[in-house]
Amino acid sequence: MSLETEAYVCKAKGEPLKLEKIVLPPLEANEVECDMVCCGLCHTDCHMCTNDWGISDFPMVPGHEGVGIVRAVGSAVSTHAVGDRVGIAWMRDSCQACEACLCGRENICQPGYQGTFLSKSAGVWGKKPYNLTGGCFSKVMRVAARFAFKIPEGVPDDVACPLLCGGGTVYEPLCDYCEPGTQLGVAGIGGLGTAAIKLAKLRGVTPTAISSSPHKKQAALAAGAKDFVCFDDDLAAWAGKFDVIIDTSPANTQPAATYLNLLKFGGTYCRVGIPAAGEGFKYDWIPLIFTQRKVVGSIVTGSKCMHSMFNLVKDNLDFLQADNPDLQNIEKVPFSQANAAMKNLVERKNKGYRYVLVW
Structure with a gap:
């Protein structure tokens, strides 16, 4: 049956979040029901x-880095039990039949996965009207068990939250394009960039931070970066130095040529930060062809890499947190302060690595 709960809702474009009652659709056989923490x-x-x-689509309940406790399971669920601590991310379901889904890469589901709080305007990623009931800014959630990722014992909630999106988003290209010894450039030293540096080191990859903000140097080095490249510096010395660059920037802060010139011949530029609609990619064919550099994109992560990442984190939690004030400086705030936190994040006034909103 349907269930009434409370959630922070964005009623229309640009409007502040408001705590309101919402109604979740009936629990399906393959779903779990969770009290969100x-x-x-x-x-x-x-x-x-x-x-x-x-x-x-509005109204909307956002949120896709949620941690909750399972309180009910659907009739077809055998993988989860009441009391399990789980994480809910950007996807709530997928076809589970295409080649990508069958190998745990549901993030590139061929018919299109179902976004956690996406609806009709998102096309194949919003088949069901989950814009109102979907996101993790809700006190209770219902989601396919496959996308309620069990969080290993010992991994704190506030560490798990940013890994569910930011961590997974950079972990997948680390698995796809890097191997031990790879010289990696991480562009954009925010939440995603910091996670990329730490996770890269755990996989034996050598990360260098790339940023337009010189004041981020110490934090990047503390996170484990071997070196720091600032766009204000002379970049000629860094030309052709990197095997891979993962760009986490949420806007086109630099021309594509700036990054591609930092790659070795045959190197890979991977964009994971999503700019606003209309911010296109522009580069010339001739230098791309003659250097055999590659330009790729990557979106969140599927269940295979998500489970792999959490196992890696579980086994290296001390390393992840050691000598890294940013990972320890997660700002926990009550959900009642969500609007202020969003404003600070947009204006880059957040003091820590990530905001975690707590019920």
Whole structure:
């Protein structure tokens, strides 16, 4: 049967969140029902509330870095039990039949996965009207068990939250394009960039931070970066130095040529930060062809890499947190302060690595 709960709702484009009652659709056989404990605040939530990408539907319950406790399971669920601590991310379901889904890469589901709080304006990623009932800014959630990821014992909630989106988003290209010894450039030293540096080191990859903000140097080095490249510096010395660059920037802060010139011949530029609609990619064919550099994109992560990442984190939690004030400086705030936190994040006034909103 349907269930009434409370959630923070964005009623229309650009409007502040309001605590309101919502009604969840009936629990399906393959779903679990969770009491939500907390949720990380991702820049994507801000983009969606202002419809920067043109795929938002209102009213909307945002949130996709949620941690909750299972309190009920559907009739077909055998993988989860009441009391399990789980994380809910950007996807709530997928076809589970295509080649990508069968190998745990549901993020590139061929018919299109179902976004956690996406609806009709998102096309194949919003088949069901989950714009109102979907996101993790709700006190209770119902989601396919496959996308309620069990969080290993010992991994704190506030560490798990940012890994569910930001961590997974950078972990997948680390698995796809890097191997031990890879010289990696991480562009954009915010939540995603910090996670990329730490996770890269755990996989034996050598990360260098790339940023337009010189004041981020110490934090990047503390996170484990071997070196720091600032766009204010002479970049000629860094030309052709990197095997891979993962760009986490949520806007086109630099021309594509700036990054591609930093790659070795045959190197890969991977964009994971999603700019606003209309911010296109521009580069010339001749230098691309003659250097055999590659330009790729990557979106969130599927269940295979998500489980792998959490196992890696579980086994290396001390390393992840050691000598890294940013990972320890997660700002926990009550959900009642969600609007202020979103404003600070957009204006880059947040003091820590990530906001975590707590019920």
